[in-house]
Amino acid sequence: MTFELNPTAASLLGFLHDGPMxxxxxxxxxxxxxxxxxxxxxxxVYRELARMAQEGLVEAGEPGTRARKVYAISDEGxxxxxxxxxRPPGNENIRFPLLLTLAFGQHVPDPMLAxxxxxxxxxxxxxxxxxxxxxxxxxxxxxxxDPYAVATLEFGITYERAVLxxxxxxxxxxxxxxxx
Amino acid sequence: MTFELNPTAASLLGFLHDGPMxxxxxxxxxxxxxxxxxxxxxxxVYRELARMAQEGLVEAGEPGTRARKVYAISDEGxxxxxxxxxRPPGNENIRFPLLLTLAFGQHVPDPMLAxxxxxxxxxxxxxxxxxxxxxxxxxxxxxxxDPYAVATLEFGITYERAVLxxxxxxxxxxxxxxxx
DNA sequence: TGGTACATGTAACATGTTACATGATTAG
DNA sequence: CTAATCATGTAACATGTTACATGTACCA
Numbered sequence: 191m192t193f194e195l196n197p198t199a200a201s202l203l204g205f206l207h208d209g210p211m212x213x214x215x216x217x218x219x220x221x222x223x224x225x226x227x228x229x230x231x232x233x234x235v236y237r238e239l240a241r242m243a244q245e246g247l248v249e250a251g252e253p254g255t256r257a258r259k260v261y262a263i264s265d266e267g268x269x270x271x272x273x274x275x276x277r278p279p280g281n282e283n284i285r286f287p288l289l290l291t292l293a294f295g296q297h298v299p300d301p302m303l304a305x306x307x308x309x310x311x312x313x314x315x316x317x318x319x320x321x322x323x324x325x326x327x328x329x330x331x332x333x334x335x336d337p338y339a340v341a342t343l344e345f346g347i348t349y350e351r352a353v354l355x356x357x358x359x360x361x362x363x364x365x366x367x368x369x370x
Numbered sequence: 371m372t373f374e375l376n377p378t379a380a381s382l383l384g385f386l387h388d389g390p391m392x393x394x395x396x397x398x399x400x401x402x403x404x405x406x407x408x409x410x411x412x413x414x415v416y417r418e419l420a421r422m423a424q425e426g427l428v429e430a431g432e433p434g435t436r437a438r439k440v441y442a443i444s445d446e447g448x449x450x451x452x453x454x455x456x457r458p459p460g461n462e463n464i465r466f467p468l469l470l471t472l473a474f475g476q477h478v479p480d481p482m483l484a485x486x487x488x489x490x491x492x493x494x495x496x497x498x499x500x501x502x503x504x505x506x507x508x509x510x511x512x513x514x515x516d517p518y519a520v521a522t523l524e525f526g527i528t529y530e531r532a533v534l535x536x537x538x539x540x541x542x543x544x545x546x547x548x549x550x
Numbered sequence: 551t552g553g554t555a556c557a558t559g560t561a562a563c564a565t566g567t568t569a570c571a572t573g574a575t576t577a578g
Numbered sequence: 579c580t581a582a583t584c585a586t587g588t589a590a591c592a593t594g595t596t597a598c599a600t601g602t603a604c605c606a
Contacts, residue, residue, distance in 0.1 A: 275478055276479075283464075285377075293519070
């Protein structure tokens with residue numbers, strides 16, 4: 191009976207397969223690679239690393255400058271990770287505050303709602319541009335590209351396109367900014 | 371300075387505008403109306419109701435059968451709700467465990483990955499069918515339809531279609547079930 | 551009339567969030 | 579050389595999850 195990992199901790203172990211890293215390194219890498227569909231905070235990363243070190247899933251190297259500790263995955267960590275990653279994944283969980291506000295839109299003046307919507311549309315537009323840039327920058331020679339990273343990036347692109355499409359078919363009344 | 375609501379509690383207040391309801395009623399209604407993009411559990415509902423009762427945002431009627439308590443929104447509750455719903459909504463937060471597993475797909479045998487993917491594809495397919503049925507059942511006379519509910523339902527449809535489209539463009543290797 | 555599902559709730563715990571503290575590095 | 583930012587971490591608290599306990603209604 192191996193240690194029970196949560197998805198956040200497990201992801202850290204996943205990244206540590208590429209070599210030892212500090213908490214900060216992991217935060218940055220997680221943001222790049224899974225931030226699109228798995229949010230985590232810097233503070234969680236440090237906590238999970240500390241816990242996993244206690245359990246022997248990772249090993250901390252000697253503190254360097256700024257008390258920087260570099261963590262390496264252990265054999266126990268590899269075992270726990272493989273066990274985790276081969277379990278049937280749970281259902282997805284979306285929390286989209288804009289839609290909550292919209293669902294109760296009758297309590298919000300329409301122009302205010304329109305301004306909320308327009309701000310979020312920009313965010314999604316920018317994210318899509320970012321993902322598309324990433325895809326464009328990938329080596330066209332598919333030998334060098336991790337097919338799993340491609341698949342998740344494709345998800346981001348498909349998702350953001352759909353969201354924009356949804357924005358663009360909202361009734362004019364909900365997107366008209368005249369008074370705000 | 372009104373009481374600081376979280377989105378989950380605020381939603382309960384939103385629903386209580388339609389009339390007094392019990393915790394159970396609220397769980398059911400939330401699932402129907404916002405479950406698509408805002409998950410909550412039964413146990414949270416009871417906790418938030420208890421807290422809001424303490425703060426005077428809702429008032430509990432006399433316990434009925436099974437200790438059933440029906441909550442009504444108070445004037446303070448209405449004020450707090452309006453304040454909440456008119457704030458700029460935060461960014462959305464997606465947690466999609468399947469994508470996490472896929473991101474670390476190199477550690478999973480392909481047929482196993484394919485079986486995870488196929489199971490999730492079914493879930494999304496069914497959800498889409500359900501949303502489309504709901505839309506079809508709406509009175510074609512738009513007078514009677516809450517335009518905000520239509521907008522959020524459209525989101526669900528757009529989202530699920532996009533997810534299916536994404537599933538269908540995955541490389542065959544990730545969707546081929548031959549060995550599992 | 552006994553079993554199953556419904557409805558209500560509580561408690562313990564895990565996870566997520568926000569705010570802060572502190573030294574190290576870098577840019578001007 | 580000093581102010582801003584980077585990197586590390588901790589602590590307190592809020593929220594989310596899971597498991598359990600208990601009575602009620604329904605139905606075969």
